[in-house]
Amino acid sequence: MDSGIGGLSVLRQIEHLLPHERLIYACDQIHLPYGERSLEDIQRLTEGITRYLIGRGVKLMVIACNTASGAALHHLRQTFPQMPFVGLEPALKPAAEQTRNYKIGVIATAATFRGQPYARLMEKYAAGMEVFTRPCPELVLLAERGAPWNADDYRQVADILAEMHQAQVDQLVLGCTHFAFLLPLIQAAMPAQTAIIDPAPAVARRVATLLQDHALAAPLHASPSPVEYMTTGGLESFRLQISTLLGSAPQHLQRLQWQKEGSMLLDSESAR
Ligand code: DGL
Numbered sequence: 001m002d003s004g005i006g007g008l009s010v011l012r013q014i015e016h017l018l019p020h021e022r023l024i025y026a027c028d029q030i031h032l033p034y035g036e037r038s039l040e041d042i043q044r045l046t047e048g049i050t051r052y053l054i055g056r057g058v059k060l061m062v063i064a065c066n067t068a069s070g071a072a073l074h075h076l077r078q079t080f081p082q083m084p085f086v087g088l089e090p091a092l093k094p095a096a097e098q099t100r101n102y103k104i105g106v107i108a109t110a111a112t113f114r115g116q117p118y119a120r121l122m123e124k125y126a127a128g129m130e131v132f133t134r135p136c137p138e139l140v141l142l143a144e145r146g147a148p149w150n151a152d153d154y155r156q157v158a159d160i161l162a163e164m165h166q167a168q169v170d171q172l173v174l175g176c177t178h179f180a181f182l183l184p185l186i187q188a189a190m191p192a193q194t195a196i197i198d199p200a201p202a203v204a205r206r207v208a209t210l211l212q213d214h215a216l217a218a219p220l221h222a223s224p225s226p227v228e229y230m231t232t233g234g235l236e237s238f239r240l241q242i243s244t245l246l247g248s249a250p251q252h253l254q255r256l257q258w259q260k261e262g263s264m265l266l267d268s269e270s271a272r
Helices: 005-017 039-055 066-079 092-098 110-114 116-125 137-145 151-160 162-167 177-189 200-213 235-246
Strands: 024-027 061-063 085-087 103-108 130-135 171-174 195-197 228-231 252-258 265-271
Touching: 005 024, 005 061, 005 137, 005 177, 005 200, 005 235, 024 039, 039 061, 039 066, 039 110, 039 252, 061 066, 066 085, 066 110, 066 116, 085 200, 092 103, 092 116, 092 171, 092 195, 103 162, 110 116, 110 130, 130 162, 137 151, 137 177, 151 162, 151 177, 171 177, 177 195, 228 235, 235 252
Parallel strands: 024 228, 061 085, 103 130, 103 171, 171 195, 228 252
Antiparallel strands: 252 265
């Protein structure tokens, strides 16, 4: 799950690594951006979607959103102790291992920077480093709007990253899954030698390991089935976003509706 399209950057890696698994992608575009909400709000919404997906029989749940993971992962693990969860966190660890000049940039949402898990990461990995941070709600919206990119979009991203560019950070952590879809703009805004860290491939490997560990992996002869995509937002715009970002039209698309603010989700119209 994610608030919006960001988690598709994780989904495509999981699909690539584990083509035999059945995948359901649910996002909550009606409540986007999560990063501008209170931690309680994010926790409540994330729990609602998780509860719905567990009701649909999922065997493992990926919170493909740094914001939702930071606010809710601990709570989810306590609430659903039987369910294996994979969450996301800004990749400070690899950045700290790889930096040569001890200057790291992190872009994420305001809620991610405010959360306890981020503070713990900083404590653990950022000692002796100069860490430049920037909450970027505007980039979440830009990623949701999607390509084609124009000169203003490039300028906006360059302005946001100007301080990190000037500081010559040699690692830039994408601490929000949406930002993977802005890679060309981010690369253009940073010096060529800056490594840009997208955690999605590592998350997919973690999913594979956890499935093995829990003896939950689908048999290799299982025939691949199309991903089920769901959103609480508009179906037609979501269809277009999936086609543009993943390069093929969704075969199975469904709208989810909140029963009432904060409670479980119900399936509603589906479209093929
Ligand atoms: N994709 C989400 C993340 O990784 C955040 C987007 C939002 O603010 O809704 O943090």
